[in-house]
Amino acid sequence: MNSLTIALDVMGGDKGPLITIPAAIMAVNHLPSLSLILCGDQHTIQDILHKNNALNHPRLSICHTTQVVAMDEKPSTAMRSKKDSSLRKAIDFVEQGKASACVSAGNTGALFATAHFVLKTLPGVERPALISSLPTRDKDNHVFMLDLGANVFCDADILYQFGLMGAVMAEQVDGVCKPRIALLNMGEEDIKGSDHIKLAASQLAQNPDINYVGFIEGNDIFNNKADVIVCDGFVGNVALKTCEGVATLVYEKVKSVFEKNVFAKILGQFLAPTLKKLFKSLNPDQYNGASLIGLRGIVVKSHGNANKKAFFTAIMEAVKEVERQVPEKIKDSLEQGLIQRP
Amino acid sequence: MNSLTIALDVMGGDKGPLITIPAAIMAVNHLPSLSLILCGDQHTIQDILHKNNALNHPRLSICHTTQVVAMDEKPSTAMRSKKDSSLRKAIDFVEQGKASACVSAGNTGALFATAHFVLKTLPGVERPALISSLPTRDKDNHVFMLDLGANVFCDADILYQFGLMGAVMAEQVDGVCKPRIALLNMGEEDIKGSDHIKLAASQLAQNPDINYVGFIEGNDIFNNKADVIVCDGFVGNVALKTCEGVATLVYEKVKSVFEKNVFAKILGQFLAPTLKKLFKSLNPDQYNGASLIGLRGIVVKSHGNANKKAFFTAIMEAVKEVERQVPEKIKDSLEQGLIQRP
Missing domain, CATH: 3.40.718.10 (Isopropylmalate Dehydrogenase)
Known part of the structure; x- marks a missing residue:
């Protein structure tokens, strides 16, 4: 298996970095080919990595962000005014091709609106769907x-x-x-x-x-x-x-x-x-994570109330979708499907 | 409490008269003010009443019908061609003021379409609802x-x-x-x-x-x-x-x-x-019965798969709605509500 990189919004979710960072450590230890970009407040991330003896883990990098999207923030407000948020940066990495997928337990509406706006839908897809x-x-x-x-x-x-x-x-x-x-x-x-x-x-x-x-x-x-x-x-x-x-x-x-x-x-x-x-x-979204599909990139949503295990499962879901090239396959299927349609 | 009469479609439901008639006997024995009109095949009804020692029960009368609406019959077909069905006759009794309510475990679509057509909605009600x-x-x-x-x-x-x-x-x-x-x-x-x-x-x-x-x-x-x-x-x-x-x-x-x-x-x-x-x-509809409200009469639907107890409960639900004059109260509320609406 080739190496792959996934970006995490570590600030999202009810418990934020307290569960997302331990889940990230668990994921890189579980999968030797996986690298993770931890988007969030650098000081907080370093602190939790330190406490978990993972401060200098070679496959965990940090992207410092200065903003956090609140769980009850309006999606339009988040999109307009939170361009240096952990949620936005994680999606930006996917858009720039620096990460193959992103995972967030943050504000669902903001995640969808931002992902839709930044990544755009695949050709032939009118609307992304949560699955x-x-x-x-x-x-x-x-x-x-x-x-x-x-x-x-x-x-x-x-x-x-x-x-x-x-x-x-x-x-x-x-x-x-x-x-x-x-x-x-x-x-x-x-x-x-x-x-x-x-x-x-x-x-x-x-x-x-x-x-x-x-x-x-x-x-x-x-x-x-x-x-x-x-x-x-x-x-x-x-x-x-x-x-x-x-x-x-x-x-x-x-x-x-x-x-x-x-x-x-x-x-x-x-x-x-x-x-x-x-x-x-x-x-299921607490347990398995849910995916926003139909976009030019992979976005997995973990439950706001996710624990370490659930967030870890969401990361693994993202890995699976990267390996199976889900967006490319959806693109092919849609192209074929639009020809087949009566 | 005043005496009240309810019409039953005894042929409806997966088990038909085998459960509806024992439930009817249970209901009249439970409530001394209740009379029931059993709509269905006279021979079958008499046979089951006889087996249950209730052939000459003073508060159980029979309305012989020659047709049965099948559970998978199209509502429009049932309405057009089953005017002597047990389902239709039970509703007709309500329309004629000879019964205060009807209860059926029969074909849901046919029951709603027929009840809507025969009883009509209350003034101000655009559509009846199942509750x-x-x-x-x-x-x-x-x-x-x-x-x-x-x-x-x-x-x-x-x-x-x-x-x-x-x-x-x-x-x-x-x-x-x-x-x-x-x-x-x-x-x-x-x-x-x-x-x-x-x-x-x-x-x-x-x-x-x-x-x-x-x-x-x-x-x-x-x-x-x-x-x-x-x-x-x-x-x-x-x-x-x-x-x-x-x-x-x-x-x-x-x-x-x-x-x-x-x-x-x-x-x-x-x-x-x-x-x-x-x-x-x-x-719940198996357990409590569901009511079609907004009509000029009371129609209670018991689950197709109802047993004796469930059909009995549906009859009791109809009794309650008669006693509390639900259609009249809905009419008053709607009249008031339409004035209140901005």
Whole structure:
């Protein structure tokens, strides 16, 4: 494997450098070909590197920045006035070809707006999409879902493009052969849903390179009926966050059962690791990171509330996308897909 | 309490009269003021009543019908060609004032289309909505959510009306004083979401009779931050079914943990009742029934897969809505709300 460089916004996220820098150290130790550029306040970074005995690590370099994008800052304000922020610099490195990808746990809206503005979309891509994977009942499979919130509304053409982009992710990142593409809808029947969903369905069905399997309902997201589920960002965001809400609710209720008496407490200890893992996997952007795809560069978003392990996982996701050349493959697929489209 | 009559489509649902008729017997035995009209095939009904020792029950009457709407039948076909179906007759009784409400576990699309066509909307109501309640982390509270799938897309005016209708349900059915109304969105900030959601937010905020509490995200549906959550039918349907999907997934995974060995199996027995109840409550239309509101009559939909207890619960939901005069209250609220609207 060739060496690769990834830029990190170490100041982003609720816990900022306290978790991003230890995750970075973990990543370079894990992968000898990986170099990381740590964008953020030099003094803070050096301090934490020092405490972790990694001050002079040969594959960790620092890019000092003077600004930080706050978690609640308006994306437009961040873009206009935070040109020396850690978030912006990490993206700039990708744009300049000095890094192959960037990873941030910072302000989602600001990250997307800045990445879109700086990196631009690939030829033929109208809108970038936020994609992540969810677990399925079959533990060896998971399902990619997009868009998870980068776009409020998506017309048929955009949904069609998302189908092609999702297929590339499933093929390249997960190695799925002929991934099954579905559209999220309020029923499985052809007559269900809005006009733009029906049109996107017909476009996907007519592309011989796409294994389009039809409409899918919310209750089937986890039933391993598709490898990629396409929807607009509003619906995807609500579905993803509803998953998180249900998982949290169930976790609390199950936990409360275990707190009823001593016997139950012992049972709880027995079950705790399995349950924790399950509930974490239902909060995918906290666990896996989510990617903004369709841009001329790789941008991985880790959850604002990410811990060291989650941020490390997001870095590894970026590595995978670099190795599999996801943007190039999406570009090829889109070019081919636009020819195929009726 | 005055006597009241409710019409049942006993042929609807996956198990049809085998569960609807025992549920009907349970309901009249539970509530001495309740009379039920059983719409369906007379021979089948008499047979099941006989087997349940209820053939001559004074408060169970039969309306013989010759047609059944299939579960997968197109709504338009059902409306046109199934005028002597159990589903249609049950609605007709409401329209004729011979029943105060109807309950069906049959074809959802056909039920809505027929109810809308026969009963018509209340003055000022543009579209009826499907509403149901979901559990919250606070076990004494639940949250009403609408629309759950009666309408694909809803503009600002319709979302505003749903806010008023949902408030009436929370006040009248649940006795909530000044119910908190929220709009489901992809972020809590004012700038998030589509133009029609922002417009609906401003309309709700300006109505002094409505306790509008702002936008809510999917992960907060269950956090007791609102008594009523408003969204369009597409989003509501996806959110509701995603809940069901997550709950099923978690249930299976938790169950599989209990199947690992003998010790785990014993633990499972201990937890089973609590878990089952929890997971059932996350599939609300199976558990509580859902109501189609905004019409000049009360229509309660029980899940196609409902068992006796679930269909009984749906009948009791209809009783509650009759007693609290939900349609009249919605009519009053809408009249007032249209005056209040900026």
